[in-house]
Amino acid sequence: MKTSAVHRVFVLSAAMFCTVLSAQSNNRMPTVVKLDPTKGSPFNDGVFEGWGTSLCWWANRIGYSDKLTDAAVDAFFDQTKGLKLNIVRYNIGVGDDPSHHHITRSDSNMPGFAQPVRDNDGAFKVDDNGIIKFQYDWERDKNQMNVLTKLYKRNPDALVEVFSNSPPYFMTWSGCSCGGAGEHKDNNLKPEYVPIFAEFLADVVKHMREDLHFKLNSIAPFNEPSSGYWGAYSNKQEGCDIKDNRLKSRVITELEKALRNRGVRDDILMTVADETSIDLSINTYKALSPEAKKVVERINTHSYGGSRRAEIQALAKAEKKHLWMSEADGANTLGGDAAGDMGNSLWFANHIITDMNGMMPSAWVIWQIIDRHHSNYNNMERNNTSLRGAYWGTGIFDHIDEKLLLGKRYYAFGQFTRYIRPGDRIIASSPSTLAAWTRESGKIVVVAVNSTANECPMMFDLSAFPQIAANAAKVIRTSGPVNVGENWNEDIPTAPVRDKKLNVQLAPFSITTFVIE
Numbered sequence: 001m002k003t004s005a006v007h008r009v010f011v012l013s014a015a016m017f018c019t020v021l022s023a024q025s026n027n028r029m030p031t032v033v034k035l036d037p038t039k040g041s042p043f044n045d046g047v048f049e050g051w052g053t054s055l056c057w058w059a060n061r062i063g064y065s066d067k068l069t070d071a072a073v074d075a076f077f078d079q080t081k082g083l084k085l086n087i088v089r090y091n092i093g094v095g096d097d098p099s100h101h102h103i104t105r106s107d108s109n110m111p112g113f114a115q116p117v118r119d120n121d122g123a124f125k126v127d128d129n130g131i132i133k134f135q136y137d138w139e140r141d142k143n144q145m146n147v148l149t150k151l152y153k154r155n156p157d158a159l160v161e162v163f164s165n166s167p168p169y170f171m172t173w174s175g176c177s178c179g180g181a182g183e184h185k186d187n188n189l190k191p192e193y194v195p196i197f198a199e200f201l202a203d204v205v206k207h208m209r210e211d212l213h214f215k216l217n218s219i220a221p222f223n224e225p226s227s228g229y230w231g232a233y234s235n236k237q238e239g240c241d242i243k244d245n246r247l248k249s250r251v252i253t254e255l256e257k258a259l260r261n262r263g264v265r266d267d268i269l270m271t272v273a274d275e276t277s278i279d280l281s282i283n284t285y286k287a288l289s290p291e292a293k294k295v296v297e298r299i300n301t302h303s304y305g306g307s308r309r310a311e312i313q314a315l316a317k318a319e320k321k322h323l324w325m326s327e328a329d330g331a332n333t334l335g336g337d338a339a340g341d342m343g344n345s346l347w348f349a350n351h352i353i354t355d356m357n358g359m360m361p362s363a364w365v366i367w368q369i370i371d372r373h374h375s376n377y378n379n380m381e382r383n384n385t386s387l388r389g390a391y392w393g394t395g396i397f398d399h400i401d402e403k404l405l406l407g408k409r410y411y412a413f414g415q416f417t418r419y420i421r422p423g424d425r426i427i428a429s430s431p432s433t434l435a436a437w438t439r440e441s442g443k444i445v446v447v448a449v450n451s452t453a454n455e456c457p458m459m460f461d462l463s464a465f466p467q468i469a470a471n472a473a474k475v476i477r478t479s480g481p482v483n484v485g486e487n488w489n490e491d492i493p494t495a496p497v498r499d500k501k502l503n504v505q506l507a508p509f510s511i512t513t514f515v516i517e
Helices: 013-025 058-062 066-077 138-154 191-211 245-261 278-287 290-295 309-318 342-359 408-417
Strands: 031-034 036-040 050-054 087-091 114-116 134-136 159-163 216-220 269-277 298-305 322-327 363-368 372-374 395-398 403-406 425-430 433-437 444-450 456-461 472-479 486-489 495-498 501-506 510-516
Touching (some): 050 408, 058 066, 269 322, 278 298, 309 322, 309 342, 342 472, 342 510, 408 472, 444 501
Parallel strands (some): 216 269, 298 322, 372 395
Antiparallel strands (some): 036 425, 456 501, 472 486, 495 501
């Protein structure tokens, strides 16, 4: 999770690549891109696990409305239409001190469902093992749970990761779940509460598995712990800095113990470190104790910053861990003013391509699939009516008319998620393309970005594939203004495949998907 001031620098290799292509296009000299099925992801046996989104915070905001919830499930998680996402990250909200009223953003005011049981003198009651007793009111999380339950019913094979932004406020130095203050700003979790925090997280896992019957994929015990963003009395969200890597290591090992004690450790992956940047994720993992590393099964990284994509891939591979890109988004643009409504979408698509080619993770997860709301809650939400320009997420939830408004970025994301599917294999291509291959069926999918005002000729060399039975590729394209442009336009002539070569022309300011069945 980020404030709007974060994440400014990204590699613009795709833009530069197509600039070269544009210069050549006048001479109709296509750039050759060789697709290589032998160079694929080293994670999850080379098989892509899927695309996803965090539920934080939008599910908490819309779950009161079955109409909005159903619209979201249809648009994002149905496996026959829309984006067909299959990964969700469930936010273990903890709420804040009831006397605090500083969180003013409507969606991020997460309710807490755990309160300590206290004696008459205010001291915490403990059980026979010295563990603080909690009183759980799961109903307080009903909004987020409504969304999760409905999408899970729609897709029982969805991969669900639970993650924590902060310990409960009463476990922190600041007494605030938004972050630390003063001398404990960098390590807001009190050391003596590490085992109790682990017990709390394990209780949530046990409840979701045994009471609600969710098949949980993984758990992430902290979020962006070294970023320095999280301060007490923020107006925005929960957060907790845990910069001390010894403290991080203790959280991991204590959580491992608590999960095992409850009999819910099997088949749930321990993931770290969900740092803001790739570079921070590398540094954090390397600094963990040997005991903590031993119980970690997957490295999660956010990609708001950092450039060491090849290094994190090599690290995860050497450590025999899986790798996910578990959070990213932004409102940057490519293509200049001439790109219009496509500018933000082109940047977003390029970011996906850069991450997927550079790290080859087995999953890619957007931060909030919808980041904006139209309602009478405050002036900002009252003014959220336009899908033009650059923004986070893929549209707007309209709470006044109870409908979901989808923007250009929704269709940009779908150029990837609808056609590169779980079970495919991400393979080597080029800085402006993402390619996948299904070994069993022979299907090849390529998503190509042109962030220039000129047509880009491109030739895909398929000679490395054992067999190409099809003689044409299906073409799907998103381009132009949000209201009158192309959105997953499939009414485009197929592109011929001859002698294991696919020759195409990329339209200006476009994202195009080619499918060779």
